[in-house]
Amino acid sequence: MPDRTNIRRWTWMGVLLIVAMAMEVGLMGGCGNGAQERGGAPAGISAFPHATKSASGAVLYSQSCAVCHGEQGRGDGKAAYLLYPRPRDFTAGTFKIRSVTKGPPSDGDLLRVISEGMPGSAMPAWKGLLSEAEMQAVISHLKTLSPSLAQASPRTAIVVPPEPMVTAESLASGRRFYEDAGCISCHGAQGRGDGSAPGSLKDEWGFPIQPADLTAGRFRGGNSARDIWTRLMVGMPGTPMPSFSDTLTVEQAWDVAHYVASIRDRREGVDAQPVVTAIRTETLPKGPWDPVWGTMPSSVVRVTPLFARAGATPSVTVRAVHDGKEAVFLLEWSDSSAESQALRIQEFRDAVAMQFPLGKTPTFYAMGMPLGPVNIWHWKADWEADMTARADVENAYPNMAVQVYPASKGPAGEIGDTRLHDPAFRSGRAVGNPMSADERKSPVEDLYAEGLGTLTSQPPEQQNVLGHGEWVNGV
Numbered sequence: 020m021p022d023r024t025n026i027r028r029w030t031w032m033g034v035l036l037i038v039a040m041a042m043e044v045g046l047m048g049g050c051g052n053g054a055q056e057r058g059g060a061p062a063g064i065s066a067f068p069h070a071t072k073s074a075s076g077a078v079l080y081s082q083s084c085a086v087c088h089g090e091q092g093r094g095d096g097k098a099a100y101l102l103y104p105r106p107r108d109f110t111a112g113t114f115k116i117r118s119v120t121k122g123p124p125s126d127g128d129l130l131r132v133i134s135e136g137m138p139g140s141a142m143p144a145w146k147g148l149l150s151e152a153e154m155q156a157v158i159s160h161l162k163t164l165s166p167s168l169a170q171a172s173p174r175t176a177i178v179v180p181p182e183p184m185v186t187a188e189s190l191a192s193g194r195r196f197y198e199d200a201g202c203i204s205c206h207g208a209q210g211r212g213d214g215s216a217p218g219s220l221k222d223e224w225g226f227p228i229q230p231a232d233l234t235a236g237r238f239r240g241g242n243s244a245r246d247i248w249t250r251l252m253v254g255m256p257g258t259p260m261p262s263f264s265d266t267l268t269v270e271q272a273w274d275v276a277h278y279v280a281s282i283r284d285r286r287e288g289v290d291a292q293p294v295v296t297a298i299r300t301e302t303l304p305k306g307p308w309d310p311v312w313g314t315m316p317s318s319v320v321r322v323t324p325l326f327a328r329a330g331a332t333p334s335v336t337v338r339a340v341h342d343g344k345e346a347v348f349l350l351e352w353s354d355s356s357a358e359s360q361a362l363r364i365q366e367f368r369d370a371v372a373m374q375f376p377l378g379k380t381p382t383f384y385a386m387g388m389p390l391g392p393v394n395i396w397h398w399k400a401d402w403e404a405d406m407t408a409r410a411d412v413e414n415a416y417p418n419m420a421v422q423v424y425p426a427s428k429g430p431a432g433e434i435g436d437t438r439l440h441d442p443a444f445r446s447g448r449a450v451g452n453p454m455s456a457d458e459r460k461s462p463v464e465d466l467y468a469e470g471l472g473t474l475t476s477q478p479p480e481q482q483n484v485l486g487h488g489e490w491v492n493g494v
Contacts, residue, residue, distance in 0.1 A: 076160030079153055082388055086471050087141065092164030097471045098385060102141045103326045105226065112167030113223055113257040116240045118176035118249055120264070123167045125174045129158045131241075138237035141325050148381050177252055179245055180269055185277045193278025196271045200263055205230040210282050212329075216259075223257040229327060230259075236284030237321070237333075247276040284333075295320065297339035303347050304340065307489055312338055312349055330355070335371070348373065357490040359400040362415035369400035369490070386468040395466040395474070396484045403462035403488045451479055461485050 081090065087106040089095040094108035107114065116132050117124035124132075133154045136144035145154060162169045183189065197203065205220065207213040210233035222228045231238065240250050251272045254262035263272065295318045304311045315338045324331040338349040350371055361368040375394045376382040382391030404410060413419070442448070447455030453464055453476050463486035465477040476482075 076153075076156035076158070077163075079149065079157050080160045083145070083149070083383060084157065086383070086385060086388075092161065098141075101325050103226075104140055104222075104228070105224075106141075109161055109165040109168070112165060115255045115257055117253060117256070119174040120177055120253060120262075122174055123165070123171050125176060126155075126158055127176065129161065129168075130154055133157060135241070137239040138242075138321075139231070139235070139239055139323060139327065141323060143384055177249065179249060180273075182244060182248075183270070183273055185244075185281075189274045190278050190281055192271070193274035193276070193281075196267060196275050197278055200266050200275070202275070205259065206233055210234050210279065220259050222259075228258060229329070232329075233279050234282050234284055235333060238283075242280075242283065244273070244276045244280045247279050248272050251275060294318070295337045295339055297341045297346055297348075300340050300342060303342055303345055304349070307349060307487065311340075315340060315349075354490065357400070359404045359490075360410065360415070361399075361401045362410060362412055369488075370398060372397040383470070386471055386474055388470045390469075392467060392469045395468060396486075397464045397466060398462055398486050398488055399464065400462075400488060400490075402459050402464070405459045406462055409457065409459070452476075453479075453482070462488060 080088075085096055087094075087096045087098050087102065088109065089099070089106075092109035094106045094111075096106060099106050112123060114124045114128075116137065117128045119125055119128070130151070132142070133149070134144060134146040134151075136142050149157070203214055204216045205212075205214045207230075212230040212232040214230065216230075220228050220230065236242070238246065238250075240246050240255070250260070251267065252262060252264045254260055263275075267275065296316075298315055300311070302311070317336050317338050319334050319336050321334045322332060332352050332354065334352065336351045340347050350373075352371075354369060358367060358369045360366055373396045374384070374386070375396075376387065377392045377394055380391075382388055382393060386395070387393035401410070445455065448457070461482065461484060463484045465482050465484045466474055467477060468474045
């Protein structure tokens with residue numbers, strides 16, 4: 020298991036005012052009537068299911084897949100520039116996860132990836148959101164976008180032999196073959212993805228690629244020893260991960276698979292994505308450190324970075340309570356440093372967001388979709404810092420010289436207090452842009468979205484989500 024000593028944690032509590040309602044709240048779940056009561060979808064907008072049961076594969080693909088993969092399947096959707104690894108280009112005919120030794124993946128392979136997702140990447144699991152019939156319809160549409168899929172003859176998956184028992188001897192053997200087969204050069208001596216080769220590795224398209232951290236507990240092709248055995252025998256096309264079918268015997272591959280499975284993180288939340296349920300209580304917690312939180316059940320929710328990087332947060336621990344009128348959430352995650360400023364382009368603040376669909380059915384996890392709007396609460400560490408003292412560009416660059424706006428006060432060449440600048444030159448504040456506000460009433464921004472590129476801050480009078488975040492030393 021990875022070393023998790025000397026780590027730190029941000030704690031966040033968000034409060035939502037809800038009118039007279041007993042509720043169960045799920046992370047990425049709905050707020051029911053409470054969302055509409057506090058703003059929710061603008062007037063005239065109705066929330067509908069993301070697709071009907073009779074929707075064609077093309078419609079389902081356009082609604083759920085094109086935002087990343089692009090309408091023509093070239094991996095150039097609206098969100099593609101934000102993602103690493105990049106979304107798959109179906110037209111290129113190269114697919115990482117397959118159970119066949121040659122050619123493109125089988126329909127069964129495609130169904131599994133769509134259903135289970137690719138943990139550790141931005142590809143989500145659609146199981147529970149799409150029926151198997153709908154996923155099969157999407158696969159049929161993919162074949163119209165990918166010549167290699169359309170022209171492929173029926174393919175049979177590699178035969179996986181019966182799995183042997185795991186013993187101390189087989190694990191020792193697996194460790195030895197892990198080294199002898201060269202796994203150590205990419206994945207490192209402890210399997211953390213820190214071997215000698217990573218800096219020079221590139222995928223088939225020339226992009227730098229990082230070997231998997233085998234201890235993190237989430238493998239894109241599946242976490243079981245059977246899945247790992249298949250990856251060893253088939254490889255991962257398009258990546259430096261080769262097939263070891265000519266290097267390892269069947270038995271040796273099982274030993275390596277069992278060894279790799281033995282070092283992965285098996286903590287709660289790694290393999291399961293729980294539903295977060297708000298517990299009803301007569302007295303709501305007064306803050307992040309209220310002892311009542313210790314009596315409330317917690318759920319470990321796994322999270323995935325949109326841009327794969329070392330040290331990414333693997334999971335968030337969530338607790339939730341309500342009294343029928345107010346709901347309170349406690350979110351905790353490990354963070355080795357506090358990033359509470361975002362004044363320079365190279366700075367990235369700490370933040371966390373919760374998304375709630377405004378209809379009765381789940382919608383697209385990345386900011387919703389047309390006719391599937393969402394409400395998003397976004398806590399920002401720099402806004403939390405602003406609650407004490409508002410920071411602006413002059414705080415990052417105290418010695419900078421600028422041309423002073425008319426009617427501003429202060430010596431020539433100095434910025435002075437930006438709140439005293441002529442309002443005509445402060446257009447953001449004039450239109451109510453929360454980024455330009457002189458004072459923060461809450462470190463949480465209340466937002467509405469109907470898909471990528473539509474994220475909109477709720478009007479100032481509807482900004483009624485409160486919160487507080489703290490970063491503390493230790494676990």
